[in-house]
Amino acid sequence: MTIQSEIKPEDPRVNLEAEKDQKPRKRSLLLLALLLLLLLCLCATAFLLIRYLIERKPLPELIPQPVNFNYPPHYLYSIYGVDQPVATALSPDGSRIYVAEMGGERLIKMFDRQGNLLGSFAPPGTNFAQRAPTYIAVSKDGRVYVSDRMQFAIYIYDPDGKYLDSILAPGLSLSEYVSVHIGGIPAGTQYSYNIFKNVVDYQIPGGITETLPGPNPAEWAPLGIRFDRADNLWVTSVYSQSHVVRSIPAGVLAGANLNEFNYSELQFGSMGTEADQFTFPNVAVMDFLDRLHVVDGNNGRISVWDNQGNHLFVYGTGSGDSALSLPRGGAIDSKDRLHVVDAVGQNVKVYDVSRVEPDYLFSFGEFGLDDGQFNYPNDIALDLFGRLYIADRENNRIQVWSY
Numbered sequence: 001m002t003i004q005s006e007i008k009p010e011d012p013r014v015n016l017e018a019e020k021d022q023k024p025r026k027r028s029l030l031l032l033a034l035l036l037l038l039l040l041c042l043c044a045t046a047f048l049l050i051r052y053l054i055e056r057k058p059l060p061e062l063i064p065q066p067v068n069f070n071y072p073p074h075y076l077y078s079i080y081g082v083d084q085p086v087a088t089a090l091s092p093d094g095s096r097i098y099v100a101e102m103g104g105e106r107l108i109k110m111f112d113r114q115g116n117l118l119g120s121f122a123p124p125g126t127n128f129a130q131r132a133p134t135y136i137a138v139s140k141d142g143r144v145y146v147s148d149r150m151q152f153a154i155y156i157y158d159p160d161g162k163y164l165d166s167i168l169a170p171g172l173s174l175s176e177y178v179s180v181h182i183g184g185i186p187a188g189t190q191y192s193y194n195i196f197k198n199v200v201d202y203q204i205p206g207g208i209t210e211t212l213p214g215p216n217p218a219e220w221a222p223l224g225i226r227f228d229r230a231d232n233l234w235v236t237s238v239y240s241q242s243h244v245v246r247s248i249p250a251g252v253l254a255g256a257n258l259n260e261f262n263y264s265e266l267q268f269g270s271m272g273t274e275a276d277q278f279t280f281p282n283v284a285v286m287d288f289l290d291r292l293h294v295v296d297g298n299n300g301r302i303s304v305w306d307n308q309g310n311h312l313f314v315y316g317t318g319s320g321d322s323a324l325s326l327p328r329g330g331a332i333d334s335k336d337r338l339h340v341v342d343a344v345g346q347n348v349k350v351y352d353v354s355r356v357e358p359d360y361l362f363s364f365g366e367f368g369l370d371d372g373q374f375n376y377p378n379d380i381a382l383d384l385f386g387r388l389y390i391a392d393r394e395n396n397r398i399q400v401w402s403y
Contacts, residue, residue: 070337070352071403072364073388075372079115079398085391087329087379088398089136089144091159094383098144099391099398100133108133108146110161111398121161123151125192125201135283135329135379137225137233139253145233147222151195154222154235156258165258166193169218170246170265173258178202181212185259220246224283224295224329234292236281243271243278245294245305268309273299276311282328287353288336295330295340302327302340302351302358315351315358316340322360324349329379329391337361339380341390346374348390369395 084103090096096118097111105128110118123131123146132150139145142159154167166174174193178200179185191202198214221239228234231250237243247266252258269278279298286292291312294303301324304312316324325344332338336354346367352359365374375394382388386403 070350070361072350072362073386073401073403076387076400076402077115078371078392078395078400079111080396081117082109082396082398084393084396085378085398086393087133087135087146088381088389088391089138090381090383090389091138091142092140094385094387096159097381097389097398098136098138100136100146102132102393103396104128106131106133108136108144108157108161115398115400119161121157121163123148123153123155123166123192124163125194125197126151130194130196134222135224135226137227139227139233140231141254143253145225147225147235149221149223152218152221153193153195154225163192167222167248167258167261168193168215169220170267171261171263172215172218173261174200175257175259176261177215178212179259185257224281226283226285226331228286234284234286236278236284236294238280241271243281244269245278245281245284245292245309266309268305268311269294269303275303275314278303283330285330285332285338287332287338289354291353293330293332293338293353295327297327300324300326302330302338304358316349321363322349322351328377331380331382333382334384339382339388341377341380343376343378343393346377348377348380348388364401365390372399372401374399 082099083101085099086102087100089098095113099109101107107120107122109120112118130150131148134147134149137145144157146155148155156164158164168174174191175185178191186204188205189202191200193200193214200212200214201209203209219239219242220237222235223238224236226234233248233253235246237246244267249263252261252263271277271279273279278296282295282297284292284294290307292305296303301314302316303314306312316322325342327340328343330338330340338351338353340349342349347363347365349363350361352361367373374392377390378393379391380388388401390399392399
């Protein structure tokens with residue numbers, strides 16, 4: 001006998017009750033997922049806000065971007081009260097803006113971030129007809145270095161504009177010259193040199209002002225000055241037919257004064273139009289691959305060298321958007337983008353120099369008198385917050401842009 005089990009038909013009321021039980025559970029799970037997503041969004045927003053308050057970087061710097069994402073900056077405002085500004089630089093924290101004027105009294109002026117004038121200064125023992133500040137560089141300790149085309153010197157000031165010393169020639173500082181001639185420099189000694197008078201004035205504490213004959217003229221004419229990440233100073237010199245790039249090591253610039261100014265100098269280049277020559281090189285800036293990009297002004301190009309003075313290649317020549325006309329000042333930002341001010345092109349051209357071959361990215365600005373337009377721009381400085389400060393010479397202002 002075969003025993004068959006009885007299979008009862010499924011009661012539809014059971015399925016209906018089960019579905020009724022699952023619907024609230026699904027809604028609860030969906031609501032929980034939405035709450036978790038909202039919590040994650042709030043956490044991400046809070047993280048960005050806290051990071052912004054700590055680092056004070058623009059949001060594009062804080063939010064990860066596509067690898068090749070680049071866009072031009074936008075105009076913010078202008079700082080006025082300057083007379084034909086030719087150079088600009090920033091204190092290490094970006095709180096002070098230094099501007100060199102070629103017009104008027106030819107002063108170095110200091111402004112805060114809002115464009116308020118903090119003060120001004122000039123080389124001691126000179127008048128406006130005897131000085132021509134050209135470029136400015138600021139070291140990591142905040143000292144301000146100013147090249148002067150008429151005095152053939154680099155002046156050094158403290159962050160407040162107090163005169164400290166002068167570099168008169170490769171391997172010769174004013175304090176060293178005085179120290180050698182008077183047998184040391186007592187603390188508090190004041191000194192100055194004016195190339196047009198060709199005498200050195202000095203005064204030891206409690207004494208009267210005395211003079212020394214000036215040093216023999218040196219075959220150098222410092223033009224552009226820039227510090228690299230290690231605080232070495234790179235100087236372009238345009239003396240007569242000798243247009244070269246020189247370096248001054250960070251170690252010899254670190255003391256209270258430069259009365260022991262001996263160092264081994266690196267020098268490279270010569271005057272001409274060949275690939276490894278210069279014609280009025282303006283500044284030399286170092287990228288993150290330790291290559292020097294020399295803004296070769298009158299040759300209308302960028303000349304690239306390694307940090308031992310070996311020539312690599314040039315770019316920015318020819319025609320098209322990437323070509324330069326009369327490049328002057330330049331600066332590299334944290335993304336390894338080289339910003340070059342083109343005085344004749346009336347704009348700023350930007351190149352990606354993070355790889356072996358530089359890539360042209362974009363330019364911004366055009367000729368004019370309105371906001372965001374240039375009239376013979378000459379120099380640029382970048383801060384840590386994505387702001388750009390551009391010396392707009394013939395418009396008598398510093399333009400401030402931002403990424």
